[in-house]
Amino acid sequence: MKTFTKYLGAACVLGLGLASTTALAADKIKIGVSIPAATHGWAGGLNWHAEQAEKRIEATYPNIDIIVVSANGASEQANDLEDLVSVQNIDALVVLPFESDPLTVPVQQVKQAGKFVTVVDRGLSLPGIEDVYVAGNNPELGRVSGEYIRERLNDEGKIVVLRGIPTTVDTERVDAFVETLDGSKIEILDMKHANWNRDDGYEVMQDFLSRFPKIDAVWAQDDDIALGVIEAVKQADRTDEMFIVGGAGMKDIIKRVMDGDKLTPIDVLYPPAMIATAIDITVMKFTSNAPVEGRYILGATVVTQDNAENFYFPDSPF
Amino acid sequence: MNSLERTERSASSGFTIDFKALGPFLALVGLFILGTAINEAFLSGGNLANIFTRAAFIGIIAVGATFVITAGGIDLSVGSMAAFISGAMIVVMNTLVATLGAGIETVLIGVVLSIVLGVGAGAINGLVSTKGKIEAFIVTLGTMGIYRSLVTYMADGGTLSLDFEVRGVYRPVYYGDVLGIPVPVLVFFAVAVAGYVLLNMTPFGRKCFAIGSNEQVARYSAIHVDRVKTMTYVIQGLCVSLATIIYVPRLGSASSSTGVLWELEAIAAVIIGGTMLKGGYGRIWGTVVGAIMLTTIGNILNLTDAISNYLNGAVQGLIIIVAVFLQRGDWRRKKSK
Numbered sequence: 001m002k003t004f005t006k007y008l009g010a011a012c013v014l015g016l017g018l019a020s021t022t023a024l025a026a027d028k029i030k031i032g033v034s035i036p037a038a039t040h041g042w043a044g045g046l047n048w049h050a051e052q053a054e055k056r057i058e059a060t061y062p063n064i065d066i067i068v069v070s071a072n073g074a075s076e077q078a079n080d081l082e083d084l085v086s087v088q089n090i091d092a093l094v095v096l097p098f099e100s101d102p103l104t105v106p107v108q109q110v111k112q113a114g115k116f117v118t119v120v121d122r123g124l125s126l127p128g129i130e131d132v133y134v135a136g137n138n139p140e141l142g143r144v145s146g147e148y149i150r151e152r153l154n155d156e157g158k159i160v161v162l163r164g165i166p167t168t169v170d171t172e173r174v175d176a177f178v179e180t181l182d183g184s185k186i187e188i189l190d191m192k193h194a195n196w197n198r199d200d201g202y203e204v205m206q207d208f209l210s211r212f213p214k215i216d217a218v219w220a221q222d223d224d225i226a227l228g229v230i231e232a233v234k235q236a237d238r239t240d241e242m243f244i245v246g247g248a249g250m251k252d253i254i255k256r257v258m259d260g261d262k263l264t265p266i267d268v269l270y271p272p273a274m275i276a277t278a279i280d281i282t283v284m285k286f287t288s289n290a291p292v293e294g295r296y297i298l299g300a301t302v303v304t305q306d307n308a309e310n311f312y313f314p315d316s317p318f
Numbered sequence: 319m320n321s322l323e324r325t326e327r328s329a330s331s332g333f334t335i336d337f338k339a340l341g342p343f344l345a346l347v348g349l350f351i352l353g354t355a356i357n358e359a360f361l362s363g364g365n366l367a368n369i370f371t372r373a374a375f376i377g378i379i380a381v382g383a384t385f386v387i388t389a390g391g392i393d394l395s396v397g398s399m400a401a402f403i404s405g406a407m408i409v410v411m412n413t414l415v416a417t418l419g420a421g422i423e424t425v426l427i428g429v430v431l432s433i434v435l436g437v438g439a440g441a442i443n444g445l446v447s448t449k450g451k452i453e454a455f456i457v458t459l460g461t462m463g464i465y466r467s468l469v470t471y472m473a474d475g476g477t478l479s480l481d482f483e484v485r486g487v488y489r490p491v492y493y494g495d496v497l498g499i500p501v502p503v504l505v506f507f508a509v510a511v512a513g514y515v516l517l518n519m520t521p522f523g524r525k526c527f528a529i530g531s532n533e534q535v536a537r538y539s540a541i542h543v544d545r546v547k548t549m550t551y552v553i554q555g556l557c558v559s560l561a562t563i564i565y566v567p568r569l570g571s572a573s574s575s576t577g578v579l580w581e582l583e584a585i586a587a588v589i590i591g592g593t594m595l596k597g598g599y600g601r602i603w604g605t606v607v608g609a610i611m612l613t614t615i616g617n618i619l620n621l622t623d624a625i626s627n628y629l630n631g632a633v634q635g636l637i638i639i640v641a642v643f644l645q646r647g648d649w650r651r652k653k654s655k
Contacts, residue, residue: 038470041476041573048476163627166628190623193627197575198571198575202568203372204620207368207621210362210368227569250477252477252479317473318476
């Protein structure tokens with residue numbers, strides 16, 4: 001009985017605490033941001049940019065409260081969404097789904113609870129749930145990279161491709177890339193998965209180098225892979241023979257482009273900063289009367305030595 | 319099973335060829351023939367150097383794992399530990415550049431730090447599992463998560479990169495060679511020889527075998543079981559730190575994806591090599607061959623486009639199972655009985 005009263009007391013205090021925080025923040029507009037945890041480089045950048053956006057927006061608009069939560073898996077993210085709605089009582093949600101299929105219904109429930117929903121990067125499996133969709137452009141990334149390689153090689157040469165983790169993102173990029181090369185005399189010697197990982201990139205490239213005596217260009221598709229590829233090419237002492245095209249916009253690679261490194265002449269953006277774009281658009285919904293509903297697809301901007309400075313964030317972890 | 323094991327060993331120590339010891343070597347020779355058949359580039363000096371250098375990481379870690387597994391333990395934390403130690407080395411060396419400059423001293427301090435961390439982490443695994451009486455599986459599963467989070471935290475979820483000047487000084491440790499043999503391969507060989515001597519020619523090694531066979535009997539035979547078991551984890555930690563010392567100069571970076579699944583690769587190398595997963599019997603040279611085999615499979619798959627990329631994992635799994643099946647050799651003896 002004694003323990004029971006103790007628990008009861010604790011519950012009362014807890015309840016009071018919750019009630020008071022909600023009361024205090026009641027007049028604030030709350031925007032929940034749910035993203036994957038920083039388990040790899042790109043997601044690390046995502047978390048960093050989300051935090052930066054939170055600081056910047058809360059400083060500009062005192063009546064807006066941004067709540068960033070990160071999840072280690074799809075089911076954890078679904079729990080986060082429930083908490084954001086029931087505990088935090090958010091007005092809008094910005095979500096980058098861990099995976100499309102398992103999170104479609106949880107996001108739909110948020111929408112049905114009357115919240116404004118912005119989906120980022122990975123689209124949901126059912127149409128018409130989200131108010132705003134913000135994403136990078138995977139096919140465009142493949143196309144732009146393919147065009148650059150065609151142009152640099154004058155439609156003729158031998159290249160190798162390092163693919164990511166076998167997923168839709170990877171397939172969309174590679175399909176568009178291969179399509180762009182159609183009709184040229186560029187031969188793809190082989191494509192192997194390097195799983196968006198430096199160590200794998202290094203090893204796959206080492207094997208490509210011992211297998212093919214002549215390689216004119218490497219499409220690494222991702223900056224982590226590209227960093228591994230660079231070391232492998234240096235080790236084989238074949239830096240003058242080829243160039244490498246990465247993707248994403250990692251600061252190390254952007255720095256190389258900025259410094260005019262011949263091995264990495266360009267980079268193609270697929271920036272984790274897109275989360276900031278999504279948060280800003282969602283905030284606009286509450287701070288202006290401009291219509292914001294719709295789709296916002298970021299271009300796959302080509303970073304060259306001339307414009308690299310604009311995309312260099314030395315403080316970002318990515 | 320243990321008495322059976324002993325009779326088998328005494329039987330095979332006579333005139334008959336010990337298939338169990340030869341098995342991994344034969345499987346490796348088979349893989350090399352397969353590799354050459356698939357692509358002539360396989361036997362080129364550069365490619366072979368790549369294979370042995372790559373095998374060095376997993377191989378050095380697996381030599382340590384051979385001790386742990388022989389003594390009836392398991393260590394799941396090695397991959398995370400390697401990532402954590404790499405991260406700590408990079409952070410400390412980058413900080414030292416400001417005061418000590420990017421010289422040999424900075425690198426040496428990084429190396430010493432790596433050894434201290436490795437031995438310390440191993441001791442923690444060993445002491446918590448023996449003194450705390452918690453299964454090693456659980457203890458090392460816990461430390462695996464801890465080290466993985468620590469490296470993610472240190473890197474802010476991103477990637478830690480070594481200062482470029484330090485990288486220049488440190489680079490020869492991975493990319494250098496002595497008489498044409500890459501440094502990592504030499505380190506791997508030295509670690510294997512030391513491991514072989516320790517496991518097969520010293521009282522400590524025999525105690526590992528005894529504890530792995532039957533811990534209770536070992537205890538009654540006045541063996542300090544806890545002390546020996548803890549030592550196996552310390553050796554494992556030391557091996558991880560050595561592997562890390564040659565890993566860091568390769569790409570000069572550490573992130574949360576460094577060393578993912580290395581623990582399973584190390585354990586696989588140990589088992590392919592003929593060590594018993596339940597303890598009591600270990601073979602260092604088998605482990606060395608096991609590590610080289612695992613790397614070779616990946617290399618061969620990269621040298622051909624005959625197999626769909628999506629099936630790489632399936633081919634690897636199949637070869638591992640077949641290799642272990644062939645070297646177990648029990649099926650041969652059972653028929654003759």
